Amino acid sequence: MKMRDYEYLKLGYEPRNNIVCLFRIEPAKGLSVIEAAKNVALESSTGTWTKVGTEKSYMNALAAKVFSIKGNLVKIAYPSALFERGNVPNILSSVAGNIFGMKAVKNLRLEDISFPKSIIKGFKGPVFGTKGIRKIMKIKNRPLLGTIIKPKLGLKTKDHAKSAYESWIGGCDFVKDDENLASQKFNEFEERVARTLEKANKAEEETGERKAYLVNVTAETNEMLRRAQLVKELGGKFIMVDIITAGFAGLQTLRNANLKLAIHAHRAMHAAMTRNPKHGIRMIVLADFARLIGVDSLHIGTGIGKLEGSISDVHELEEEIEKDSVRETQLRLKQDWHRIKPVLGVCSGGLHPGHFPYLIRHLGKDIILQCGGGIHGHPSGSMAGARAARQAIEATMQGISLKEYSKNHLELREALEKFEKAD
Numbered sequence: 001m002k003m004r005d006y007e008y009l010k011l012g013y014e015p016r017n018n019i020v021c022l023f024r025i026e027p028a029k030g031l032s033v034i035e036a037a038k039n040v041a042l043e044s045s046t047g048t049w050t051k052v053g054t055e056k057s058y059m060n061a062l063a064a065k066v067f068s069i070k071g072n073l074v075k076i077a078y079p080s081a082l083f084e085r086g087n088v089p090n091i092l093s094s095v096a097g098n099i100f101g102m103k104a105v106k107n108l109r110l111e112d113i114s115f116p117k118s119i120i121k122g123f124k125g126p127v128f129g130t131k132g133i134r135k136i137m138k139i140k141n142r143p144l145l146g147t148i149i150k151p152k153l154g155l156k157t158k159d160h161a162k163s164a165y166e167s168w169i170g171g172c173d174f175v176k177d178d179e180n181l182a183s184q185k186f187n188e189f190e191e192r193v194a195r196t197l198e199k200a201n202k203a204e205e206e207t208g209e210r211k212a213y214l215v216n217v218t219a220e221t222n223e224m225l226r227r228a229q230l231v232k233e234l235g236g237k238f239i240m241v242d243i244i245t246a247g248f249a250g251l252q253t254l255r256n257a258n259l260k261l262a263i264h265a266h267r268a269m270h271a272a273m274t275r276n277p278k279h280g281i282r283m284i285v286l287a288d289f290a291r292l293i294g295v296d297s298l299h300i301g302t303g304i305g306k307l308e309g310s311i312s313d314v315h316e317l318e319e320e321i322e323k324d325s326v327r328e329t330q331l332r333l334k335q336d337w338h339r340i341k342p343v344l345g346v347c348s349g350g351l352h353p354g355h356f357p358y359l360i361r362h363l364g365k366d367i368i369l370q371c372g373g374g375i376h377g378h379p380s381g382s383m384a385g386a387r388a389a390r391q392a393i394e395a396t397m398q399g400i401s402l403k404e405y406s407k408n409h410l411e412l413r414e415a416l417e418k419f420e421k422a423d
Helices: 033-043 057-062 088-095 129-137 157-170 189-207 221-233 248-256 283-293 318-323 325-334 353-363 382-397 402-408 410-422
Strands: 018-027 065-070 073-079 105-114 144-148 174-176 212-216 238-242 262-266 297-299 344-348 367-371
Touching: 018 033, 018 088, 033 065, 033 073, 033 105, 088 248, 088 283, 105 283, 129 144, 129 262, 129 344, 144 344, 144 382, 157 174, 157 189, 157 382, 174 367, 189 212, 189 221, 221 238, 221 248, 238 248, 248 262, 248 283, 283 297, 283 325, 325 344, 325 353, 344 353, 353 367, 353 382, 353 402, 353 410, 367 382, 382 402, 382 410, 402 410
Parallel strands: 144 174, 144 367, 174 212, 212 238, 238 262, 262 297, 297 344, 344 367
Antiparallel strands: 018 073, 018 105, 065 073
8 A cells, every 4th residue: 555654653642722532553464563553544634545636835834743652552643624513423434444354454453542622612512411310319328229220121111110200219219211222112112201200209298309200312413303302302302312323413403402401321232342362342442422512420430340341250350440441441431521511420230239339439439320120130129129229328338338227228138139140
C-alpha cells in the first residue's frame, strides 16, 4: 500500500484539540505493527487503499496521526475538525468503522478514547446524573436498591405490577423491566406503564419513600419517543433504554427531545463488541459515548455474579478490583468532564444480598445495586427478598457483618442460606 508516512505517522506528536484513541493492534501476517497502524490511521481519516488524484495538500492537517507505539498498543490522534459537532454516529463511523474489517489487521481492539473540550461541548450529557437521581429519590447517603421483574418475559400485566409493588414495599427504590420486554401481547406497554405506576404511587404512600419504575421504552425511534412521552404524561420520572440495540442515534434523539426524564441505560448486546479481548471495543469506550449523549445511569457489570468478567472468589486481593473494567468504568463515569454531569453506575447480573459488602467496599455508595433472581428467588417471596437486600445495605453501611446482622433479620438470614450455597 502506498502512502506518505509523514501524513499518518508522527511519533512523539503531542495532541491538541484531538480525539485520541488507544488501539491494540495485531497486524496481519507479513505486516509490522507500524504498517498496520498507519493503515488504521489513514482508513479512519483522510486516506484510502491507494493514491488518488483528488488529494489536496490542505488535507494534510486533517490526517490522523499515529504518535505512540508500545508493543501492540498504538495511540492515534484525530483532529477535531474531522468530526461534525454533536454527532456520535459520525465519530464512531470514523474511529470504529471500516477499520475492524481491514485485511491489514488480524485483530483490532479500541481500548480507550479521550475527547478534547471542543468535542465535549457539542453534547448535552445527562439531565440529572448521580446527584439528580439522588435528589429525585430523596436518598443521600446509601447505595440505591433496584430489582428487575422476573421472569423477564411471560408475566401478564397484573402479575408484573403486583411483583413490582411487592418489591417496592419490601424496600426497593427502583423496579425496572428487563431488556427484552417491550409491548408484547401478554404485557402491552400502555397498560403496563399505567398499572405499574399506580402501584408505585401506592407503595410511596404506604412506605413514605420515593419509588421509581424504569420502564423499557426501546423501540423504533418515533415509537420510542411516543412511549417516553406517555411515561411523562402518566407521572413517571424514569425510562429505560437498550442503548446498543436502539443505537446511539436513537439515544441522541431521545435525549435531545428534552422530556426531563432520567434515562436508565441497559447495555444489552455490548458483549458482541466488548467480550473478545483481542478484537472489538472495550466497555469503557461505549460508556464514554453514552455519557456524552446523556444517560443518567448505566449498567457497568459487577465483577461478581453470572456475567462474563466475574471474579470467582469474592475474597481475592483488593488490588484485583482496581484492574477490573467495572471499577475503571465507574471511575470514568465520575471523571470531570466540564459541564457534563457524572453518571450513576449500576451493578446487575446474578447478584444477591451476600454480594453487597464486597461491592460497596470496592465501588462505594454511589451505585445502584440491582438484583433480579437475588430478590424474586428468595424462599419467602419477592417482598422478603427486597427486605433481605435492603437489610444487607443497612448492615454494610453500619459496618456490621451480614452474618451478625442476619441473626436478628430473618429475611436476610434466609437469603444468605439459599444464595451463598449457590455461589
